[in-house]
Amino acid sequence: MSGIRRILFATGNQGKLRExxxxxxxxxxxxxxxxxxxxxxxxxxxxATFTENALIKARTVxxxxxxxxxxxxxxxxxxxxxxxxxxxxxxxxxxxxxDTSYDEKNRNLIRRLEGVPEEKRTARFVCAIAAVLPDGxxxxxxxxxxxxxxxxxxxxxxFGYDPIFYVPEFGRTTAEMTPEEKNRVSHRGKALEHMKxxxxxNEGFGRK
Numbered sequence: 001m002s003g004i005r006r007i008l009f010a011t012g013n014q015g016k017l018r019e020x021x022x023x024x025x026x027x028x029x030x031x032x033x034x035x036x037x038x039x040x041x042x043x044x045x046x047x048a049t050f051t052e053n054a055l056i057k058a059r060t061v062x063x064x065x066x067x068x069x070x071x072x073x074x075x076x077x078x079x080x081x082x083x084x085x086x087x088x089x090x091x092x093x094x095x096x097x098x099d100t101s102y103d104e105k106n107r108n109l110i111r112r113l114e115g116v117p118e119e120k121r122t123a124r125f126v127c128a129i130a131a132v133l134p135d136g137x138x139x140x141x142x143x144x145x146x147x148x149x150x151x152x153x154x155x156x157x158x159f160g161y162d163p164i165f166y167v168p169e170f171g172r173t174t175a176e177m178t179p180e181e182k183n184r185v186s187h188r189g190k191a192l193e194h195m196k197x198x199x200x201x202n203e204g205f206g207r208k
Contacts, residue, residue: 088109
């Protein structure tokens with residue numbers, strides 16, 4: 001039986017937390033947020049990569065939590081657009097300012113890609129997840145989903161850049177997918193499944 005009874009996920013994003021809980025449901029381990037834990041740690045995301053920033057978040061929150069039966073997980077994710085030299089990348093959440101709506105961010109990215117042909121509108125969502133275990137061990141994983149930037153926003157599901165991220169094999173954006181479809185193929189869904197396997201191998205995590 002694993003010593004991990006709960007997972008504290010270092011996020012304040014409710015859309016992200018909802019996805020995480022859905023994907024982690026089969027482990028039988030409670031997932032709760034920083035807010036629910038009463039943690040208001042100052043996190044300075046000054047890493048150069050998604051993985052570095054995920055580790056910064058996980059380490060900072062683990063230090064503040066000090067919970068013996070809790071694994072702290074954190075993700076850093078973003079949209080990488082090839083025609084814009086990888087923008088917004090690790091600055092996806094802060095692109096055009098943290099208080100700028102995603103509707104405005106999405107409209108701006110579509111404007112910046114005006115005239116760019118279909119085959120050059122390639123992009124990917126990237127998600128790195130870091131875990132800090134109660135005994136101090138650390139693990140990281142990273143996964144992606146490939147797609148293209150659409151010509152307009154489509155779909156009411158998901159959050160963030162989902163309405164402009166078109167997945168050719170599905171023929172629609174990630175905002176047009178059902179939550180179950182998106183969780184199966186998304187960068188975060190794949191990274192969380194990968195992390196579950198890492199924790200099971202190293203901690204007996206989620207086993208009865």
